[in-house]
Amino acid sequence: MKKDVLLALGLLLSPASQLRLAGGAIGPGEICFALWLVLTAVQNLGRSDLALTSAPMRILSFWLLFATALSIGALTTYAMGIRNDPAFLKHDIQAYILVAGISLFCVLDPAALKRLNNVAWLLASLGSAFLLLQLAHAWGLLNIPQLQPWYWDRLRGWSENPNQLALVCIGIGFVSLHLLETSVRPIARTAALACTVLPVLTGLLTKSDSFLLVLAVAGPALVVLTIVNWLRTKPTQPGIRWTLAWLCILAVPVMLVLAAPAAQIIAKNSGSIERQLVDSNREAVLRDAPKRLDLWRQAIEVGMSTGMLGLGPGPHLDRARWASVNAKDVGFEFRHPSEDPVANFETHNTLLDLFTQGGLIAALSFGWLFISTFLLAVRNNLASLAALLCGLAVFSMFHFIFRHPLLWFVIALCLVLATATNRHPAQAGQGS
Template sequence: MILDFLFAFGLLLTPASQLRLAGLPVGPGELCLFIWVILVLGREAARLRLLLTPALSRLLVFWSLFVLAQSLGTLTAKLIGDEHDSEWFMHDVMAYPLLAAISCLSVVGPHPRARLRRITWLLCGLGTPVIVAQLADAWGLYDLPSVDPMWWDQFRGWSSNPHQLAVLCMVLGILSLHLAETSTTLGSRIGALACAIIPVYTGRITGSDSFTLILVLAGPIFLAFKCRIWLFSRARQISFRSAFAWVIVLALPGLVISIAPLAYSIAVEASDLAKSMARENPEQTREKTELRFELWSQAVRRGVQSGMLGLGPGPHLEIPSSIVSARNLDTIHPQFVEHPKPSFVPNFEAHNTMLDLFTQGGLLVVLSFVWLVVMAFKSAYATGQAGLPTLLCGLCIYAIATFLLRHPIFWFAIAVCLTAEPMPAGQLRSIARGNALRCHARLANAWGRSLTRPRPAYGASQLGSRSS
């Protein structure tokens, strides 16, 4: 339980980058996760037996390909004479091993599914007081000297920007929905749904466009997965849920025809709702869209110039001139913000997971990342629940506008999805038996080499001493 609490606190406090030590990329969240990694490594070393489950195998394959792709990208950058910002290069070099350790160690052991569910409850339960503490700081109930909870008119809490906090709130909200869906008692379902209230409210006031989009689409996506699961239930006797789903599907054409006269008014109301939820005027939205397309086209161009091998860790794009001009014109800036400054070398990111991976590791790392997400979705969908597939859809939406790979909470979600489908007992025993046989074979080979090693001949003095 101590390890679980440490892991949950680390995941919750890692986005709180304003709490990091001055000049160091380390804060309370990173320290908790680092201590957790050391303790789990010690525990697994004491067991002397590693259970190579499908989830762990997939993560090891991905990170092996990731290291290979990043190494090839670094060599490619050296060969073509491409320069990079050494500070942000080392930032990624130090962050990626910790993320790999977190993702792999979270699924080790004989029963990772039950352990991750327990951590999920801790994460959602502790997430509400942690977010409330950030809201209380913004409301002036107390004051942290090194924290500015506002980003102009957006709430960011203890994070450097609102998007870091919004990703955390989105994951906590949908994980709470998943716990409510899979709970067996009414009290636990009500408690799980209560854990989603504060994260959803906080994610909304962050002003994140991606969170607003997910908030609108999460309900229809969840219901679509639910209906899909109910329609194709394998139960011998049709249940009430399956019958209800089939009634909806068969009645859908008639419903569409009957509400066709109201389609225009519904569209108008939805447009008004979208305008009320938007926080920017059309001119600002257009400028932001043009800026994103400029960054994305630059990322594609840089990735193709590297022969689709990438350029190694770190950012590889030039800061757009519009951002530099905006920073010079603004007289008031949010405090405690770490962002790349104008330099002679490229040090900006595309803020898109696929394109940032493409510029770093080329096509190899992009394909391996897609494969891992597909495997996670396949495992989550096979459970027959809708919460985890909805969570992956939300993460994919966020991946369009941010670099998710450096968020530890993302790797926790991937680990939960990869271990969601329970393995049959026979498969679990066969995996354990295979690992044990390999371990015994290695020990037998080592013992055989020690027996066949030539021994030194006894000299005269040694024979005399033995006989005496």
């Protein structure tokens, strides 16, 4: 149980980058991960019941491919005479070793199903308490020196970036929905449902566009996948879920017919609100979209210039040519990419960043692992986790989340549950 607490605390505290030592990459989250890895390695040392089942084989195969891709990329960098910043190189290598160890040890344990289920409950419960503390700090109920929970009007909690907190909220919220979906006892279902409230409220306070987009995509995906799961049950006598699923399907044409007149009524009565929303977001969209597209174009150019082999770990884009900011950003901990002849900027798109580092091998291998995990989740009726993977895919289009341990915990949880479902269908579907 102590190990499970360490893993859950690591997942929650690692994005709290304001808690890290000044100028370093070590904080409470990283310390928890290090302790968990050491304890897990010592416990598994010399065990005879360890077996490379399908879940460990998938994870191990991916990391071998990824390590090969990064090695080829590093050799390509050396052959082309390109300089890499040693600090960024060291940072990425350390991060990749950390998440590789977390993902492998999560699935390698013979009792992985029980342990990951415990960690999921700890993530939901401790995560809600963790968010509550950050909200209390943000509203002045707690006084924690040297921590600034607000980035202007956006809540960032104890992270340096509001999007880091938004990613944590996405993970806690959908893991709580998974526990609600798989739990049997009413008290457990009630607790899981309660754990979904604070992640949504906190995520909205971050004002993260990516968070809203995840809700817009993953929410409907969850509804569709849940209905599909209900229809798959094939009951001998139609139950309430099976009946409700068919009612939802039959209601779709009616909703489409009513949508047009309803939209006209809403448009007439909310013109001022619509104009306000459009005016407040148009400037940001017009300013950020060309910059993001320019970053994506640069990443593709860098990857193609290496023969799709990549350039190894670290950022590989030059300082953004468009690096200008709003007046309100100046003077409030705003940090430009450093003025350095060495490339030190990332694409903020997971697949494209992997493409610049490990070339086509890295991008395709991660795409294979992610998509195959999603298909396993769908095939084994893990609707909430499949929807979470959809949300993470959306989030990854605008952020480099490959180094986030939360992503790898979700992948490991899906693989372990899918394997357990294939072996013990009755046992795998039961939560607390």
